[in-house]
Amino acid sequence: MTYCLAMALDQGLVFCSDSRTNAGPDRVSTYSKMHRFSVPGDRSLVILTAGNLATSQAVIAQLQRDLEENTDFNIFNARYVSDIADYLGTLSLAEQDKYAKKGGPNAGFNASASFIIGGQIKGQDQELYMVYPEGNHITASDLYPYLQIGETKYGKPILDRIIRPDTPVETAMRCALVSIDSTMRSNATVGPPLECLFYRRGSLEPQERYFKLEENHPYLAELRQSWDDNIRSAFEELPSLSAMLEGDE
Secondary structure: OEEEEEEEEEEEEEEEOOOEEEEEEEEEEEEOHHHHHHHEEOOEEEEEEEHHHHHHHHHHHHHHHHHOOOOOOOOOOOOOOHHHHHHHHHHHHHHHHHOOOOOHHOOOOOOOEEEEEEEEEEEOOOOEEEOOOOOOOOEEEOOOEEEEOOOOOHHHHHHHHHOOOOOHHHHHHHHHHHHHHHHHHHHHOOOOOOOEEEEEOOOOOOOOEEEEEEEOOOHHHHHHHHHHHHHHHHHHHHOOOOHHHHHHH
């Protein structure tokens, strides 16, 4: 399992992902879930992946082959990001279908994967989509301007409370890191290195800001400790139940 999220802000797009692919008692492995494709001045695209690693790797590999072979449709000649989202769904379904048709020990094997793709193509506004394992996709809304894939439930509450289209980039990136850290705290299948990237709306450049945090990075440790301390402090300042309980006696 993994956890990735992306936000559609007035200023641009924020992407954040973990890198854990396996977390057993005797093996922990990592693999980047953030894939970047760009032609400076023409398009800047980011794809996040979650789910079956073999499926997501095969899909990303096919995108790369399309570029190498200059196929009639590829991510560098697509007119809209939504067209690429459709193509991702098609590739994912085709890869999953290979396993569905196999019998023997692979029968019933779950090869599903999900993707987030966002970015901007020259002549169009920025776009952000989540591609389901079934191949269809949705976009972010003004009410909920973020998308999540993977282990989503632990990191969702803070996104609901903080993220709005007009949220400053700095705030959004800190919120994304807290969202992932909260997930790591509750689920061992999500873990560092953490990758975060900000694409500035209209820039058509590969990245405005990008950083990668290893497990022992000082900032990650400071963020985690500060969040723990402040959330405990906020809890202690919640209205007391004493008056209500006394009134019930």
